[in-house]
Amino acid sequence: MGETEGIDSNQYLTFKLDDEVFGLEIGKVREVLDFTNVTRVPQTPEFMRGVINLRGSVVPVMDLRLKFDMAQAEDTVNTCIIITEIEMDGETTVLGALADSVQEVLDLEPEQIEPAPKMGTKLPTDFIKGMGKQEEHFVILLDIDRVFSVEEIAEVKSSAA
Amino acid sequence: MLDQQKEIFREEAAELLSDLEDSLLELEESPEDMDLVAKVFRSMHTIKGSGAMFGFDDIAAFTHEVETVYDLVRNGEVPVTKELVSKSLAARDHISSLLSGEDIDEARGEELVTAFQQMVPGQQPAAPVETAPEDLGYGLFDDAPVEPPAPVAEAPSANADATYRISLKLDRHIINTGTRPDGLLRELAELGPHQMVAHTGDIPSLDQLAPEECYLHWDIILTTDQGLNAIKDVFIFVEDDIELKIDVIDDGEDPDADVDYMRIGEILLARGDITQQELDEILGQNKPIGQKLIDSNVVPQEKIESALKEQEMVRAARTQRKAQETATSVRVPAERLDYLVDMVGELVTVQARLSQAAGMREDSELVAIAEEVERLTAELRDNSLSMRMLPIGTTFSKFKRLVRDLSNELGKDIELKTSGAETELDKTVIEKLNDPMVHLIRNSLDHGIEAPDVRAAAGKQATGTVLLTAAHSGDSVEITIQDDGKGLDRDAIFEKGVEKGLISADAKLSDTEIYNLIFAPGFSTAKVVSNVSGRGVGMDVVKRSIDSLRGSISIDSQQGVGSTISIRIPLTLAIVESLLVSVDNESYALPLSIVEECVELTRQDIANAHGRHLVNVRDQIVPYIPLRQEFEAISEPPDVEQVVITNLNGNRVGFVVDQVVGQHQSVIKTLGRMCKDVKGLSGATILGDGTVALILDVNHLAKKVEQEAA
Numbered sequence: 001m002g003e004t005e006g007i008d009s010n011q012y013l014t015f016k017l018d019d020e021v022f023g024l025e026i027g028k029v030r031e032v033l034d035f036t037n038v039t040r041v042p043q044t045p046e047f048m049r050g051v052i053n054l055r056g057s058v059v060p061v062m063d064l065r066l067k068f069d070m071a072q073a074e075d076t077v078n079t080c081i082i083i084t085e086i087e088m089d090g091e092t093t094v095l096g097a098l099a100d101s102v103q104e105v106l107d108l109e110p111e112q113i114e115p116a117p118k119m120g121t122k123l124p125t126d127f128i129k130g131m132g133k134q135e136e137h138f139v140i141l142l143d144i145d146r147v148f149s150v151e152e153i154a155e156v157k158s159s160a161a
Numbered sequence: 162m163l164d165q166q167k168e169i170f171r172e173e174a175a176e177l178l179s180d181l182e183d184s185l186l187e188l189e190e191s192p193e194d195m196d197l198v199a200k201v202f203r204s205m206h207t208i209k210g211s212g213a214m215f216g217f218d219d220i221a222a223f224t225h226e227v228e229t230v231y232d233l234v235r236n237g238e239v240p241v242t243k244e245l246v247s248k249s250l251a252a253r254d255h256i257s258s259l260l261s262g263e264d265i266d267e268a269r270g271e272e273l274v275t276a277f278q279q280m281v282p283g284q285q286p287a288a289p290v291e292t293a294p295e296d297l298g299y300g301l302f303d304d305a306p307v308e309p310p311a312p313v314a315e316a317p318s319a320n321a322d323a324t325y326r327i328s329l330k331l332d333r334h335i336i337n338t339g340t341r342p343d344g345l346l347r348e349l350a351e352l353g354p355h356q357m358v359a360h361t362g363d364i365p366s367l368d369q370l371a372p373e374e375c376y377l378h379w380d381i382i383l384t385t386d387q388g389l390n391a392i393k394d395v396f397i398f399v400e401d402d403i404e405l406k407i408d409v410i411d412d413g414e415d416p417d418a419d420v421d422y423m424r425i426g427e428i429l430l431a432r433g434d435i436t437q438q439e440l441d442e443i444l445g446q447n448k449p450i451g452q453k454l455i456d457s458n459v460v461p462q463e464k465i466e467s468a469l470k471e472q473e474m475v476r477a478a479r480t481q482r483k484a485q486e487t488a489t490s491v492r493v494p495a496e497r498l499d500y501l502v503d504m505v506g507e508l509v510t511v512q513a514r515l516s517q518a519a520g521m522r523e524d525s526e527l528v529a530i531a532e533e534v535e536r537l538t539a540e541l542r543d544n545s546l547s548m549r550m551l552p553i554g555t556t557f558s559k560f561k562r563l564v565r566d567l568s569n570e571l572g573k574d575i576e577l578k579t580s581g582a583e584t585e586l587d588k589t590v591i592e593k594l595n596d597p598m599v600h601l602i603r604n605s606l607d608h609g610i611e612a613p614d615v616r617a618a619a620g621k622q623a624t625g626t627v628l629l630t631a632a633h634s635g636d637s638v639e640i641t642i643q644d645d646g647k648g649l650d651r652d653a654i655f656e657k658g659v660e661k662g663l664i665s666a667d668a669k670l671s672d673t674e675i676y677n678l679i680f681a682p683g684f685s686t687a688k689v690v691s692n693v694s695g696r697g698v699g700m701d702v703v704k705r706s707i708d709s710l711r712g713s714i715s716i717d718s719q720q721g722v723g724s725t726i727s728i729r730i731p732l733t734l735a736i737v738e739s740l741l742v743s744v745d746n747e748s749y750a751l752p753l754s755i756v757e758e759c760v761e762l763t764r765q766d767i768a769n770a771h772g773r774h775l776v777n778v779r780d781q782i783v784p785y786i787p788l789r790q791e792f793e794a795i796s797e798p799p800d801v802e803q804v805v806i807t808n809l810n811g812n813r814v815g816f817v818v819d820q821v822v823g824q825h826q827s828v829i830k831t832l833g834r835m836c837k838d839v840k841g842l843s844g845a846t847i848l849g850d851g852t853v854a855l856i857l858d859v860n861h862l863a864k865k866v867e868q869e870a871a
Contacts, residue, residue, distance in 0.1 A: 039853040040747055041832070042792035043839055051832065051845060051853050056507040058830040058845040058853055093834050148835070 012106045012132065014139055015082060015099040017065050018073075022099075023106060023132055023139040028084050030094065032102050035079040049098055054083065061096035062148065068123055073100060087145045095148060106139065108132045113141065170215045171260055172492075177204050178257050183558045185249050186565065192241035201249070202231040208256065220259050223270060226277040227252045239280055248276050250562070322353070322386045324411035324478050326432070326471060329396075330378035330404040340399050342375060348395045353385030356474050358467035380467040382410075382474040411475050425454075428468040434460050495588065498549055505538075505545045506736065506828035512538040513826070513849035542736065542826075550732075551591055553631045553640070554582030559595070560602055564627060567606050574613050574624045575606055581631035586638050590730055593710055594640075597703040601642050601726055602627065604700075609646030609724055619721065621645065637712075637732060637754070643725040649718035654678055676716045680704040708860065711737075711752070711843065713810055737829060739846070741822035741854065742805060745794035748854035750827050750846055751816065755807045755859060759821050762802040776804055776815055785815030786866050788857075791841070807859055814863045827856060840865065 012023035013032075038050040038061050047066035051058050061081055066072055073079075078101035085092050116128035123140070127147050132139040181204040188197045205228040213221035227249065233239040252273050258265050327349070331342055346357065357379055364376040385391065389407065396405055408431075426440045439459050454460045512534050519531035557579045568575040586594075610616075610625035617623050628643040651672060658664045658678045678684060682701040707714045712730035731737065731754075739750035760778055762785075770776070774785050785804050788794075804815040827846035832839065832855075843858040 037852045039845075039855065041836055041839060041842065041855060043841065044836065048835070051836070051855075053847045053851055053853050056503070056510065056830075056847065058832060058847070060833055060835040088834060091834070095835065 010108050010110070012108055012139065012141060013082070014103040014106050014134075015080075016101050016103060017068065017099060018070055021103065021134075021137060021139050022064075023108075023141040024082065024084065024144055025141075026105060028086065028144050030083040030085055033081040033083060033096070035075055035081060035098075052081065052096060054094070054096075057094070059083065059094050059096050061098055063098045064147075065098070065100075067147065068127075070122075076100075084144055086148055088148070097144075106132065106134060108134075108139075108141075167215050167217075170211055170217070173211070174208055174220075174260055175257070177208055178253055178260070179555075179558065180204055181253055182250065182562055185246050185253065186558075186561050188241060189243065189246040189565075192246075195235070198231065198234050198241065202228065202235050205231055217259070220256055223252070223259065223274065224256060226274050230277050230280045233281060238282065245280065248273065252277070322384055322478060323388075323409055324382065324384045324475050325389070325392060326408045326410045327381040327383060327392065328378070328404075328406040328432070329381065331375045331399075332402040333374045333376070335375055335399065335402045336373050338399075338402060340402070342377070345395060345399070346379070346381075349381060349383065349392065352387050352391055352395075353383055354474070354478075355381055355383040356470040357381045358463060358470055360461075360463055360467075362461055362463070378404075380464075380471075382471045384411075384474060384478045410471065411478060425465070425468050425472060428471055429454070429460060429464065432468070434464050434468070498545075498588075501545050502549065505542050508538055509542055509736070509826055509828055510847045510849070514851065517849040546587070546736065547585075549588045550585035551588050552583045553586050553591060553594075553638075554579075554584075556591055556595055556598065557582045557629060557631075560598065560629060563599060563602060564606065567603065571606060572612065573606065573610055575610055575627060576624055577602075577627050577629060579629045584631040584633060584638055586631075586730065587732060590710055590732075593706065594728075594730065597706045597728075598640075598642070600700075600703050602629075605642060605644040605646065605724070605726075609644040609648075611647050615647075633732075634729075637729050640728045640730065641725055642728075643723065645723040648720040648722055648724050649676055649679070649716070650720065651675055651718075657684065673715070673717070676718055679716065680714065713860070715810065737827050737856075739825050739827040739856065740805065741825045741848075742803070742816075742818035743820045743822055744788045744792060744818050745796050747792075748822065748848060748852070749788070749818070750825060750854050750856045751805060751807065751859060752856075753824065755809060757806045757808050757813065760804050760806065760815075762804045762817055764800065778806060778813075778815075781813070783813045783815050785817050786862060787817040788862075789817070789819070791862065791866075809860055809863055812863075814859075816857070816859065816862070825854075827854075829856065 011026040013026055013029050014021050014023045016022070033052075033054075036052055038052055040050040041048065041060075047063050049061045049063045051060050053059075063072070080099055080102050081096040082099055082102065083094060083096050086095055087093075112133050113130040114133065115130055116125050117131065118125060127143055129141040129143040132141050181201060184197050184200045184204065188194065188201060191197065205224050209221050209224040209228055212218075212224060230239060230245070234241060234245070239245070251269075255266070255270050255273055259270075329345075331340075335342065349355070350357075358381075360378045360380065361376070363378070364370065370376075383392065389409070392407055393405075396403060426435075429435045430437060430440055435454070439457075442457075454465055455462050512531075516531045516535055519527040522528075560579075561577055564575055564577040605627050606625075610627070611619070611621075613623040616625065626645050628641075630643070631638060631640045633639075654675050655664075655670070655678075658675070658681075659666045661681070661684060663678055663681050663684070664670065680700045680703070682699070684699055684701065704714055707728055707730070710730050712728055714726065714728050716724060716726050718724035737750075738753040740753050740756050742749050742751065758778075760776065762776060766776060774787065775782050776785050777783075783804075783806060789798055799819050802817050802819060803821050804817050805821065806813055806815050825846070825848070829844045829846060832842060832845055836842070841858050841862045842855050843861075844856045845853050846856055848854050
């Protein structure tokens, strides 16, 4: 596949949560699924929606809205699951992220990307790789590895105990 | 390409080394067994040979020293001693580390080389001329003194068995050059099963016989998997003094070759012993061809005999090959098998969907097809799962070594007995069992079995015994580790349990309950922390590893008599028969093997129990765990709930669910890293409709509730 060098590519998949537009490096995205039946896993944090069957593998799905302390939304026809491959302790883990809707694949040159602002966003700045400028709008480029980092597992652990 | 070959060599050598370890340990017990010595020698020889071939020169050089000593042992010049075996085991370990390229201790290697060199009693004088007469008897008598090496399985050459006709004529004066013909023949004999015929026709009458001349020549039929070069190598130093003709008469490649081989006349013809004309003439007469040939004096009797032997050998080789055809094995990387099992797992899932869909359509033809698919899938599943099954004996032999080394270290005399080594278990299970088993055996040796003098004082045999058994029982395998040591100290455990706050001082516990305390985290009774066990990783780690294999462990003991630890492990980790239930609109699966029965739980029952979670099943009180509460359900419970009564290590525990759905073949999937710390769930499975159901870890749930109640 050509997009395996995606780490360095300038393409981003954009999606919406509420009114905010987010971007993910295309290399981290494996596929986008329609919303399907998610099996809830008891004793996990609220942002963990549950698990789905991805062609025979059991893949956990996270609700990014809840993860980012936004209000939970009703699932609509546009709701989709972005299947990402994240690095966790040096291992690749497949993980689904729930988004309100997927927008487009965006080309962003390095000069179109500004460093993450120290304040002003609702998200912890750790999660943000940079701000992409798309005409008059900003796209929040996520560092998805950080979003579900080791501390997150710890959180899963402590709330499960 | 070379890397790939090196990899193959590594694998093969690892196998050889493990065989070697077994042979050495056996040899230690029966030092007189020359077959074992030969086996050890062959292993060393193969490691050396193929090591050199694939560029592992260090291994070849090192192994050479050991091989030299075993060659002498084989010839009865060096005795098998305990020290020799110990050194050989150390050498085996050294080869193993050279092979892996890890923790190479060069000083140790040199030390061993010196030790082995010292075992060689002086340099052997170059080929003595005086030849023992019986040694020359090779082929003169039908029974060759050197047993053909037992089934060639030990010589893991990639080559197939091939049969060669070797015609050997030595120079008359070859003995004067210091060559021993019997040595050559013996070397040849080691290559594989063989038949030799010596031709004595050239021996002159006694008055003309020069005793230092060689008048014999030989026909040898040899079946070997070592290839033509190995045969030529035997004669490498005498090439100039012999007439050697080697023909491949059966290359071993053609599995369809008829068992029948050429007729005797054809063989002689092919050897050039008779001409077509002579053969035709004789064929005119009506006796068995062999007899006719002898009668007609065209061919001397021994030539016929030799040809007959050729016929016999090739027939035997071909018959054997036919028989083995089905038993031949193929080396397949483990991950390919894992992939196959994964695919079968998916197939099982799809098949379940098909059956479900067919049932709903009410189309009898479709139902018939679905049933056929179901049958095939079940067969395919069983078959592919059985491919990953290995006999547990592979680990047992490792333990033999462990016991040997440890008992030396501890100054105790301990014997390990095993039974049921052929019991088969999933490969992954065997691998994961290794560490806990090592720990348990160490424990038995260190804490269980007493020192010889203590044993003698207690009126026991000085030699302690650890008995390792494995046996199938239902869909699981039961492994026991039994020692005849001092047993567990019931009171000491009880005290310690109280001290650690695990139990209250006035608790009334059965013996089993007390013994099982040793599996609690942070429990260790050993007063002195020794090198062997008690390094902080206690029995709780063992317990956890067994739990992770969905197994159970229990201990039984009698003070002064010994302890028995029993481990039950499911046959496979991949698929489990389960009972599907629903709680709060989600599906969950429980392993069917622990389910005893299902009973109803009405509101009235709950009210009657006055808030206690107990249900009356045929006058027996069974505690239950309401899963709705456990999983923080939000929806309203149904009017009548169901209690699934399970048997957990002898205790009956109920699990309250909304509904019992039915039986399900669950292909076990891991929940992945994100959920690995979720307690009470051991995995997930995919249902017929494609949704995910979670598999309950009933043991853990029960324990958790128990702890909360305490």
